Amino acid sequence: MGGASLPAPFATAAIAAHVVAMRPDSELFAWWLADLVLAQSLRWPRGRCRS
16 A cells, blocks of 8 residues: 555555455454554544443
8 A cells, every 4th residue: 555645444444455355364353453544544542441
């Protein structure tokens, strides 16, 4: 992807698709990674778990 100027949601979907294409058994990881990249690109604050 390096340097592509896709909007963040499309870029994260592309990342997830790439990971799943390489390792079909890692779909959950792919969506977690896509969510992480989206959150970082939109500069969302980190959530904190409260118990």
